[in-house]
Amino acid sequence: MDNVLADFDSEFGKRWKERHPEQSDFDLSQRKYFELEDNFPDEEKEEAIALMSEEGFFLSFPPVQDAIESCKEMVREGLDVRICSAPLPFQWESCVKEKYLWVRRYLGEDFLQRLMIVRDKTLVKGTVLIDDKPQVQGMVKHPEWKHVVFTQPYNLHRQGVIRMNRWSEWRQVLIPLLLQ
């Protein structure tokens, strides 16, 4: 969900820059590591985690470009769409609550049924998982789904994977996988 449907990085960047006007060259657009705090020097990590733990943070993410319309299109065209999201391990309560509020706000009441909050996505059945994490691992060694990497700067190093660079490509990327 984060950085696939909901634009985590843009909201984080906005809040960080408000607090650090002295960091005029602050830029997340080329960040290297999947966990956001790992992109900060040690002395700033704690502040980054505190920012992500603020009440209202998750609800304030703008949607990723074309994500909302694409999800609605997939459902209209008969796909059984589920949103599978892992809560941050240092911030459970308002994070999970706000994920439901976010889905209701942007995708509507009916989509709440489709939201699944799980740390280990390998335990979930499905055909395709669209995820920005470079490698999705967990208890199940061979998950049912094929991982489609939703392109973000921190997963560009993964070669030979199936990618979706933007939501406007969803038919082109997903339909061949669903027909296999």
Added chain:
Amino acid sequence: MDNVLADFDSEFGKRWKERHPEQSDFDLSQRKYFELEDNFPDEEKEEAIALMSEEGFFLSFPPVQDAIESCKEMVREGLDVRICSAPLPFQWESCVKEKYLWVRRYLGEDFLQRLMIVRDKTLVKGTVLIDDKPQVQGMVKHPEWKHVVFTQPYNLHRQGVIRMNRWSEWRQVLIPLLLQ
């Protein structure tokens, strides 16, 4: 989770009786229908739903007898325990938030990783599902897990099923299924 680990009915009954001292024979212990509100006459359904929607309701459930110790034992003995819980469809936000708070309070921080919030449990991989719902259905016609019915008055009509009547039976019921 509800009425398997966390005693939903006892807390609901306590709150209902506080509001309705005139209903001296109020008793949930033999209730017939899985959805709690379905056990009320039409004119009281709305009040029952409002009560279940109160902030703090889910967090206030006492644990079911032996549930906490049994979960910890299962983990100590090497079982990969997950808690799979469906939020109420009319009350998402504080319900999901409080499920995390409840698990932290009674099972500890480490167990938060094991909590999965899903409406459709057939989408989850696993060997056994311990659930009080008479029949667990969803998108997947033949789920991976075997359903062990956690005995409650509203599931007594289900014949020919595998049952766990109380947590003290967990080894006796689960180990044969896990070894199959």
